[in-house]
Amino acid sequence: MILVLPVILWMIIFNYIPMLGLVISFKEYDPYLGPLEGFIKSRWVGFNNFAEAFTDKYFISSLWNTIYYSILNLVIGFPIPIIFAILLNELTNVRFKKFVQTVSYLPHFISWVFVVGFIYVLFAVDNGLLNGLLLKFNLTEEAIPFLATPKYVPPIVVLFNIWKSFGWNSIIYIAAITNIDPTMYEAATVDGAKRFAKIWYITLPSIKPTVVILLIFSIGSMISPNFGLFEQMYLLTNPMIQDVTEIVDTYTYKMGIVLSRYSYATAVGLFRSVVAVILLTGANFTSKKLTGESLF
Amino acid sequence: MMQKSRRLNGDSVFDIFNLIFMCFIILITLYPFYYVIVSSFNEPIDLLNGPVYLWPRKFSLSNYAYVLQDEKILNAAFITVSRTIIGSVSAVLFTAAFAYGISKPRLLGRRFFIGMALVTMYFSGGLIPTYILIAHGLKLQGNFLVFIIPNLFNAFNAFVMLSFFRGISSEIEESARIDGANDIIIFFKLILPVSTPILATIALFNGVFHWNSWFDALLYGGRKLETLQQYLVKSIQSANVNAKAASYVSTLTVSSTSVRLTTMVITAFPIVIAYPFLQRYFVKGIMIGSLKG
Numbered sequence: 001m002i003l004v005l006p007v008i009l010w011m012i013i014f015n016y017i018p019m020l021g022l023v024i025s026f027k028e029y030d031p032y033l034g035p036l037e038g039f040i041k042s043r044w045v046g047f048n049n050f051a052e053a054f055t056d057k058y059f060i061s062s063l064w065n066t067i068y069y070s071i072l073n074l075v076i077g078f079p080i081p082i083i084f085a086i087l088l089n090e091l092t093n094v095r096f097k098k099f100v101q102t103v104s105y106l107p108h109f110i111s112w113v114f115v116v117g118f119i120y121v122l123f124a125v126d127n128g129l130l131n132g133l134l135l136k137f138n139l140t141e142e143a144i145p146f147l148a149t150p151k152y153v154p155p156i157v158v159l160f161n162i163w164k165s166f167g168w169n170s171i172i173y174i175a176a177i178t179n180i181d182p183t184m185y186e187a188a189t190v191d192g193a194k195r196f197a198k199i200w201y202i203t204l205p206s207i208k209p210t211v212v213i214l215l216i217f218s219i220g221s222m223i224s225p226n227f228g229l230f231e232q233m234y235l236l237t238n239p240m241i242q243d244v245t246e247i248v249d250t251y252t253y254k255m256g257i258v259l260s261r262y263s264y265a266t267a268v269g270l271f272r273s274v275v276a277v278i279l280l281t282g283a284n285f286t287s288k289k290l291t292g293e294s295l296f
Numbered sequence: 297m298m299q300k301s302r303r304l305n306g307d308s309v310f311d312i313f314n315l316i317f318m319c320f321i322i323l324i325t326l327y328p329f330y331y332v333i334v335s336s337f338n339e340p341i342d343l344l345n346g347p348v349y350l351w352p353r354k355f356s357l358s359n360y361a362y363v364l365q366d367e368k369i370l371n372a373a374f375i376t377v378s379r380t381i382i383g384s385v386s387a388v389l390f391t392a393a394f395a396y397g398i399s400k401p402r403l404l405g406r407r408f409f410i411g412m413a414l415v416t417m418y419f420s421g422g423l424i425p426t427y428i429l430i431a432h433g434l435k436l437q438g439n440f441l442v443f444i445i446p447n448l449f450n451a452f453n454a455f456v457m458l459s460f461f462r463g464i465s466s467e468i469e470e471s472a473r474i475d476g477a478n479d480i481i482i483f484f485k486l487i488l489p490v491s492t493p494i495l496a497t498i499a500l501f502n503g504v505f506h507w508n509s510w511f512d513a514l515l516y517g518g519r520k521l522e523t524l525q526q527y528l529v530k531s532i533q534s535a536n537v538n539a540k541a542a543s544y545v546s547t548l549t550v551s552s553t554s555v556r557l558t559t560m561v562i563t564a565f566p567i568v569i570a571y572p573f574l575q576r577y578f579v580k581g582i583m584i585g586s587l588k589g
Contacts, residue, residue, distance in 0.1 A: 003483060004397035004409060006390060010449050011412055018421025018429055035433040084321070087314055100318045102575050103325050109567050109578070111508035113525045117532050117560045118328045121335070127553070129331060132347040163324070171579060195310050225422070231511070235532060256424040257515065269422035 025049055025267035031260060042263075049267035059268065062251040065244060069229060070222040072158045078218055080166045082211060085173035086203055090195065101174070104167025112231035115160055119236065123147050123156065148240040157232050164228070176210040177203060212293040220280030223272055225249055248272055329568060336360075336561045340554035359558040369527055369559070376507060376524040379443040384502035388495050390448045395457035396483055413451040431516060442516040443506070453498045460494040461487070497577045507567060524563045531559045 026049070027042040053059045084104070091097040107115070122129045123146035131143040146152045184202050193201070230249035237245040248268065256265025280295075288294040331349070338348050339356035363369060394413075398406055420426070426446075436442040464487065472482050488495065510525035517526065534552065 003393040003479060004403065007394035007449050007454075008409060008412070010390070011416060014426075014429070014446055014449075015416040015420065017433075018425035019419060021421050021425030021428060024425070029428075031428075031432070035428050087317060090310070090314055091318065092311070096318070100322060102572065103322050105575060105578070106325060106568070106571055109504050109508075109571060110564055111510070111525055111528075113508075113510060113528050113532070114560055114564045117528060117556060118332060120532060121332065121553070121557065122328075124553070127344060127347050129347050129349075132349075167325070195307050227511070235529065252423055257427065262424050262428060266422065266424040269424060273419070273422065 022266060022270050024263045025270045027263055029263040029266075031262060045263075049264045050271060052264065053268050053271065058246065059248075059251060061243065062246045062248050066223060066226075066229075066247045066249075069154065069157065069247065070226075072154060073161055074218055074222065076158060077162045077165070078215065080162055081170035082173055082207070084166055085170040085177060085207075086199055088170070088174065089177045089203070090199075101167070104170065106167070107164040108168035110164070112164075112228055113235065115164060116232055116235040119156060119160060119232075120147070123152075147236065148238065150241050150244045153236070153241050153244045157229070157236070160232070161228065172210060172214065173207055176207040180206045208291075209293050212287055212291050213295060216280070216283045216287055216295050219283035220276065222276075222279055223248070224276045225269075225272075329564070332557055332560050332564075336554065336557040338554075343554055359554045363555055363558045363562065368522065369524070369562070372522045372524045372527040373562075375440075375521055378440070379523070380503050380506040383444050383447055383506040384499045386444060387448050387450070387453075387502045388499045391450065391454050391498065392457055392488065392491070392495065393483065394449070395454045396461050396487055398454075399458050399461035413454055417451045427515060437516045438518045438520060439516075440521060443512060443521075446512070447502070447506070450502075453501065457491075457494055457498060460491060464490060493577075493580070497580055500574055500577050504567065528556075528559050528563050531556050 021039065024039060024042065026044060026046060028045050028048075029042045030038050032038075033041055088097060088100060091100070123131070125131060125143045125145050125148075128143070128146075130146070131140075134140040135143065144152075146156065180202065185198055188198050188202060226247075226249060229247060230253070233245040233247055233250050234253070237250070252265045252268050255261045255268065284294050284296060331347075334348055334350070334352055335343060336359055337355055337357070338352040339354035340359055342354040342356075345353075394409075397403055398409055398413075400406070403409075421429075430442060430446060431437045436445070468486055469482055472486055477485070508525060510523055510529055513521060513523040513526045514529075517523065531552075
């Protein structure tokens with residue numbers, strides 16, 4: 001009992017009190033009253049903060065951007081770890097397989113700050129790695145300002161998101177594939193099945209439950225706070241590309257921390273959490289109906 | 297003969313393409329690190345003549361001499377190393393105590409506590425209420441403990457540990473209890489020593505988290521508590537400003553690109569070096585976690 005008590009207290013302070021603090025999204029929190037007084041005595045304003053968010057075109061555009069990036073990440077980023085895991089499983093040399101696997105996890109452990117630093121080096125106008133190559137092979141007449149052109153930003157952001165996560169995300173599929181009974185492959189070989197037939201009829205159906213569960217998770221967390229995306233946007237943004245780098249996370253940060261509009265920013269965050277719960281239950285329900293697999 | 301050539305056409309072609317694909321994966325994963333390292337060892341003014349792809353054109357250590365003489369980066373390194381060590385050790389002990397406690401069926405309210413921890417994995421107060429609590433309520437702003445205390449516990453790590461503790465046989469504990477040892481003595485003297493693999497794994501997760509985090513330093517740190525990552529953030533941001541200004545002014549400031557590259561190498565160095573030796577612990581951790589969840 002004594003052993004669990006510290007963590008119980010910690011959870012109450014650092015998890016449950018902030019959850020209670022969500023109440024201020026229906027108030028006009030006054031920071032000058034101090035946290036406790038401000039929480040209790042601030043004026044109730046009902047849904048005013050939410051109403052205001054929906055009349056702010058910057059919020060609306062940050063919401064669309066968040067959805068846009070999430071869909072891109074999901075559509076392009078979701079299948080890649082699966083394909084990678086399947087192809088990795090087809091490698092015959094065990095040591096090479098281990099090596100590729102180990103290398104592919106590395107970006108997961110590197111900070112986003114480093115990754116964004118590399119994005120700047122790669123796409124810089126003066127002496128950038130990519131512009132250097134393009135000019136060398138005469139593929140472009142003059143250096144392209146990738147990071148100051150709105151249309152290049154989403155592909156860059158999504159590309160590096162995948163670069164950083166595909167290896168780590170593939171672990172769970174690799175584990176699922178390892179658990180497949182090898183006698184199934186042996187039987188298929190005896191029956192004369194080719195490589196692709198084995199992948200299609202044995203590997204894929206065997207990992208289907210894992211795929212579905214992770215897909216539900218991905219859809220459910222589409223609009224949830226995405227710290228990696230926040231860091232990329234926060235570090236990449238400049239006046240030229242502002243329109244495509246403003247996401248809900250950066251908007252909340254600006255409103256809440258920079259401008260100290262605590263109640264308003266909390267309301268934006270709460271709205272987002274509600275949408276996330278709806279998405280998760282929706283995805284779960286759809287999957288239960290269509291495939292019989294579900295989280296809850 | 298016929299058999300063999302048909303195999304060559306089908307499966308071997310696939311194998312060759314797969315091999316090429318995997319080599320491509322290795323290349324795109326490792327080359328960014330290689331490129332940054334090579335460029336950081338190139339003479340800064342010479343780097344302005346164009347990128348170096350494979351090997352420094354003009355080898356030089358002047359970037360490192362320049363970056364490492366800055367007192368601020370040394371201070372930042374000290375803060376980062378301190379928070380990484382203190383933060384991961386304290387979090388592991390704190391989390392392990394909880395996980396061990398709830399692994400015992402005789403604990404009163406066990407299911408309730410597990411539920412409490414589960415809820416924290418999916419719901420939170422979000423950025424602002426947490427910020428008000430830490431900065432205004434607990435007044436931890438500018439205090440080194442702001443890096444340690446809010447990161448003491450993580451429910452996911454607790455559940456990974458829980459599944460490990462469940463596997464420990466209860467016989468040794470029973471005999472210790474007969475000898476008069478209480479729960480706390482059993483936890484420190486018996487349980488922790490036999491749990492080193494899982495403790496190491498969780499400590500590493502925490503260590504990487506602490507090493508890489510900068511947002512809490514931005515929110516609560518202030519000038520005094522700048523971390524390495526935050527130092528790098530500033531170097532990235534100032535390099536952009538300088539690069540824009542430089543196109544009008546002179547070539548002198550553009551070597552801030554070299555400074556940035558060098559700072560990148562320094563901040564990522566410990567992780568890249570330690571990674572090959574530690575990666576099996578990471579994978580073990582996620583495996584236990586994913587099997588549970």
